[in-house]
Amino acid sequence: xxxxxxxxxxxxxxxxxxxxxxxxxxxxxxxxxxxxxxxxxxxxxxxxxxxxxxxxxxxxxxxxxxxxxxxxxxxxxxxxxxxxxxxxxxxxxxxxxxxxxxxxxxxxxxxxxxxxxxxxxxxxxxxxxxxxxxxxxxxxxxxxxxxxxxxxxxxxxxxxxxxxxxxxxxxxxxxxxxxxxxxxxxxxxxxxxxxxxxxxxxxxxxxxxxxxxxxxxxxxxxxxxxxxxxxxxxxxxxxxxxxxxxxxxxxxxxxxxxxxxxxxxxxxxxxxxxxxxxxxxxxxxxxxxxxxxxxxxxxxxxxxxxxxxxxxxxxxxxxxxxxxxxxxxxxxxxxxxxxxxxxxxxxxxxxxxxxxxxxxxxxxxxxxxxxxxxxxxxxxxxxxxxxxxxxxxxxxxxxxxxxxxxxxxxxxxxxxxxxxxxxxxxxxxxxxxxxxxxxxxxxxxxxxxxxxxxxxxx
Amino acid sequence: xxxxxxxxxxxxxxxxxxxxxxxxxxxxxxxxxxxxxxxxxxxxxxxxxxxxxxxxxxxxxxxxxxxxxxxxxxxxxxxxxxxxxxxxxxxxxxxxxxxxxxxxxxxxxxxxxxxxxxxxxxxxxxxxxxxxxxxxxxxxxxxxxxxxxxxxxxxxxxxxxxxxxxxxxxxxxxxxxxxxxxxxxxxxxxxxxxxxxxxxxxxxxxxxxxxxxxxxxxxxxxxxxxxxxxxxxxxxxxxxxxxxxxxxxxxxxxxxxxxxxxxxxxxxxxxxxxxxxxx
Numbered sequence: 219x220x221x222x223x224x225x226x227x228x229x230x231x232x233x234x235x236x237x238x239x240x241x242x243x244x245x246x247x248x249x250x251x252x253x254x255x256x257x258x259x260x261x262x263x264x265x266x267x268x269x270x271x272x273x274x275x276x277x278x279x280x281x282x283x284x285x286x287x288x289x290x291x292x293x294x295x296x297x298x299x300x301x302x303x304x305x306x307x308x309x310x311x312x313x314x315x316x317x318x319x320x321x322x323x324x325x326x327x328x329x330x331x332x333x334x335x336x337x338x339x340x341x342x343x344x345x346x347x348x349x350x351x352x353x354x355x356x357x358x359x360x361x362x363x364x365x366x367x368x369x370x371x372x373x374x375x376x377x378x379x380x381x382x383x384x385x386x387x388x389x390x391x392x393x394x395x396x397x398x399x400x401x402x403x404x405x406x407x408x409x410x411x412x413x414x415x416x417x418x419x420x421x422x423x424x425x426x427x428x429x430x431x432x433x434x435x436x437x438x439x440x441x442x443x444x445x446x447x448x449x450x451x452x453x454x455x456x457x458x459x460x461x462x463x464x465x466x467x468x469x470x471x472x473x474x475x476x477x478x479x480x481x482x483x484x485x486x487x488x489x490x491x492x493x494x495x496x497x498x499x500x501x502x503x504x505x506x507x508x509x510x511x512x513x514x515x516x517x518x519x520x521x522x523x524x525x526x527x528x529x530x531x532x533x534x535x536x537x538x539x540x541x542x543x544x545x546x547x548x549x550x551x552x553x554x555x556x557x558x559x560x561x562x563x564x565x566x567x568x569x570x571x572x573x574x575x576x577x578x579x580x581x582x583x584x585x586x587x588x589x590x591x592x593x594x595x596x597x598x599x600x601x602x603x604x605x606x607x608x609x610x611x612x613x614x615x616x617x618x619x620x621x622x623x624x625x626x627x628x629x630x631x632x633x634x635x636x637x638x639x640x641x642x643x644x645x646x647x648x649x650x651x652x653x654x655x656x657x658x659x660x661x662x663x664x665x666x667x668x669x670x671x672x673x674x675x676x
Numbered sequence: 677x678x679x680x681x682x683x684x685x686x687x688x689x690x691x692x693x694x695x696x697x698x699x700x701x702x703x704x705x706x707x708x709x710x711x712x713x714x715x716x717x718x719x720x721x722x723x724x725x726x727x728x729x730x731x732x733x734x735x736x737x738x739x740x741x742x743x744x745x746x747x748x749x750x751x752x753x754x755x756x757x758x759x760x761x762x763x764x765x766x767x768x769x770x771x772x773x774x775x776x777x778x779x780x781x782x783x784x785x786x787x788x789x790x791x792x793x794x795x796x797x798x799x800x801x802x803x804x805x806x807x808x809x810x811x812x813x814x815x816x817x818x819x820x821x822x823x824x825x826x827x828x829x830x831x832x833x834x835x836x837x838x839x840x841x842x843x844x845x846x847x848x849x850x851x852x853x854x855x856x857x858x859x860x861x862x863x864x865x866x867x868x869x870x871x872x873x874x875x876x877x878x879x880x881x882x883x884x885x886x887x888x889x890x891x892x893x894x895x896x897x898x899x900x901x902x903x904x905x906x907x908x909x910x911x912x913x914x915x916x917x918x919x920x921x922x923x924x925x926x927x928x929x930x931x932x933x934x935x936x937x938x939x940x941x942x943x944x945x946x947x948x949x950x951x952x953x954x955x
Contacts, residue, residue: 221739228743232847235854236892239786242880243888269884 248280253300255283258315258346263295264326264353266317271327272299274313279305282328299328310337311344317351326351533603533643541645542652546601552670556605556654557589560664561623575622578630586627589667590635597635599672602642604628609649609662621646623665631667709930712912716834717904723828723835733836734843741802741837742844746851748801749794753785753852756793757859760784765867774868778879781860786883790853791891792939795898798841798848799931803906806837807927810910811920819911834911838903845899846892853892886950894942898935905931 244250247269260266263285272280280301288294301309310333318329330346340346425433536545547554564582578586593602606624608616624644632639649662693701764780810833813819822829861875906927913919 222735224743225735225739228738228746228847229843232742232850236846236850239850239853239888240885242876243883243885246877246880247884249885 248278248300248302252303253280254303254306254342255298255300256309256340256342256344256346257296257298258328258348259294259296260317260348261294261350263297264317264351265319266297266326266328270325272301272330273327274301274305274308274330275332276329277305279330297328301330307339308332309340309346310334311340311346312337313340313346314349315346316349533601533640536643536645538645538647538650541603542647542650546603546670548670552600552672554603554652554668554670555592556652556669557592557667558660558664559585559589559667560661561608562663564627564664565623576619576626578626583630583634586630586667587634590631593667593669594635596669596671598638598641600641601670602631602637603668603670604631604642604644605652605666605668606644606646607649607651607660607662607664607666613648616648617646620648627665627667713904713908716908717900719830720835720838720900720904720907723831724839730832730836733832734840737837737840738844740805741798741840742847745798745801745844745848749797749848749852750855752793752797753790753855754859754862756789756852757781757785757856757861758863760789760856761860761863765864775878777864778860778870778875779882782857782879783882783887785853785856785860787887787891788943790856791849791895791898792935794849794852795845795895795902795935795939796932798845798899799902799905799935800928802841802844803902803927803931804924806903806906807910807913808920808924810834810837810907811913811923814911814913815916815919830911834903834907837907838900841899841903842896843899845895845902849892849895886946890946890950894939894946897938897942901934901938902931905934 241250266282266285268282268284270282271278272282280299283298283300286296286298288296297315309330313333314331316329316331317326319326333340421430424430427433546552559582561576563585564578565576566579593600604624604627606620606622606627608619608623610616610619621644624646628642628644631637632642645668651660651662651666652668760781761777764777764784765774768774768776768780810819813833819829819833822832857879860879861870861872864870864875865872909923909927909930913923
């Protein structure tokens with residue numbers, strides 16, 4: 219082969235191979251086939267691209283020409299596609315287009331179903347109806363939600379079945395216990411019945427043989443005559459008894475008439491009663507005066523300490539400052555035990571306005587009942603003070619809120635546990651609590667139940 | 677032509693020299709090389725379009741560069757097709773996607789493996805040949821003799837080879853692609869008994885014009901790079917036979933590196949003009 223022929227073969231051969239490759243690519247892309255163009259619309263194209271394959275009933279039929287995005291959010295993607303004329307008769311105006319995936323790792327392609335025989339053949343520019351693509355991710359999401367619901371249902375059913383089994387087990391246990399206990403009683407009843415039957419048989423035999431009192435009642439006339447005589451004696455005794463009762467009634471009537479005479483306005487007893495009433499009235503007046511005097515003594519600064527140490531004080535007269543200084547502790551003889559409760563656990567939030575008195579919630583009442591169990595063994599005798607606290611707002615606002623909380627809790631406890639109103643009080647302390655070791659963990663919003671125990675009972 | 681500037685490299689400094697000086701000299705040499713190549717290539721393009729056209733010389737080089745390289749590239753392409761088919765099968769059969777083997781192999785070969793491998797093989801065979809041939813002519817003063825005879829040595833020796841490379845590369849790439857597809861079919865047929873028709877149908881199912889045309893035509897640039905590099909370094913050869921060897925070696929290395937680097941730029945350009953990479 220000459221050099222020139224070699225070059226010619228090289229160039230021509232290369233061009234032929236390249237042209238063949240181009241032709242094969244073009245043939246697969248239907249670049250040289252006669253086509254007609256239709257369109258369809260989708261809300262989402264899920265990876266469909268221009269150049270993607272179009273299949274009519276599974277057969278390769280063309281390519282996607284272009285995809286125009288919507289101009290507004292409510293619009294849809296417009297997809298234009300070229301389909302070979304060879305499959306034109308299969309594409310009808312009711313042929314539905316859908317986007318599908320070529321396996322798990324393949325790309326997306328447009329699938330067109332064969333239309334109905336009665337529908338007209340789609341012409342160029344026809345807008346084919348479409349079916350929105352199905353996303354595997356959506357399916358997986360729905361499957362996940364379904365699995366969660368199934369798990370929840372299975373959990374509920376498991377709990378109910380377990381509960382039913384527990385009930386059956388308890389019922390069986392109760393039945394076993396009942397049968398066990400009844401079996402002993404039944405045995406005893408059966409034994410007693412057997413003995414009674416034997417005794418009745420013996421008794422009947424004795425009566426039949428004439429032995430014993432009953433047999434004599436049935437067979438002996440002497441006893442009957444004796445009973446008749448006794449009945450006649452009884453009738454005579456009854457007549458005497460009637461006479462005695464009539465005499466007694468006469469005596470009682472006489473006594474009543476005498477008493478009525480004594481009770482009359484001119485009687486001696488009336489004067490005695492009036493004197494007694496006058497004496498009692500004077501005694502009450504004297505006692506009342508003594509009480510006033512004692513009250514005055516308790517408020518006198520000379521005697522106040524003495525009375526306070528003895529436990530005689532008026533809670534209504536104790537100021538918050540005196541209370542903080544420990545006026546109720548009696549110089550340490552009545553140490554206080556405090557239980558702190560926060561406001562958000564006791565009172566309803568809606569009632570915590572500027573307008574009104576705080577309202578205890580059911581949970582708050584339960585917490586107060588639980589807290590009071592610490593003091594119930596020492597009641598009565600000590601003094602229970604409900605300390606009210608508040609840190610929000612001005613001092614006046616703090617005072618009003620603290621007093622409302624303390625008064626509400628005190629009223630509830632007095633009513634709930636029947637406390638002595640004189641020995642239970644409400645103390646509004648605002649934002650300044652009593653110095654105690656527990657103060658570090660106190661939030662400053664709520665109440666404290668302070669119980670000052672009776673030194674004589676400790 | 678005596679008045680045309682001939683490519684020159686900076687003289688290698690005599691040892692020992694400080695490291696900073698060596699680095700500086702290396703950097704300057706690199707820039708000088710890049711600048712010389714750019715000027716050489718630009719001049720070649722201009723001269724290639726300017727008559728007279730030395731067709732006989734181009735055909736002669738086309739015979740050496742193209743026709744005589746065909747067995748090498750066809751054999752290499754066939755082997756690459758067999759190996760790619762086996763590798764692709766090992767990966768895809770894990771997912772039960774053996775049907776995708778022809779398409780995957782064809783896409784890999786047509787888009788990247790075929791053009792790049794063809795260019796690298798050509799750089800090894802043709803670039804070394806051009807560098808050695810022109811280097812020998814330089815050291816034996818044949819080029820000087822041509823220029824003394826009023827022959828445009830650049831156009832006669834360099835431009836004809838560069839044009840021949842630019843013509844031969846797309847054809848060699850097509851040969852390599854076809855050989856690789858055939859090699860893949862042989863391997864696939866041996867393993868799964870797949871028919872030729874089905875293999876071709878599946879092989880071209882994912883290939884579009886945007887895969888075939890740009891990737892094949894970009895090898896014209898590869899041919900230009902190979903021809904320019906070989907002829908430049910051949911013309912710059914010095915110091916006798918040692919310089920001839922250096923010119924051949926440096927032609928292969930530099931042409932291969934420039935082909936790989938230019939491939940990155942060309943692929944980016946292709947993606948810019950064909951963003952979908954589809955049809």
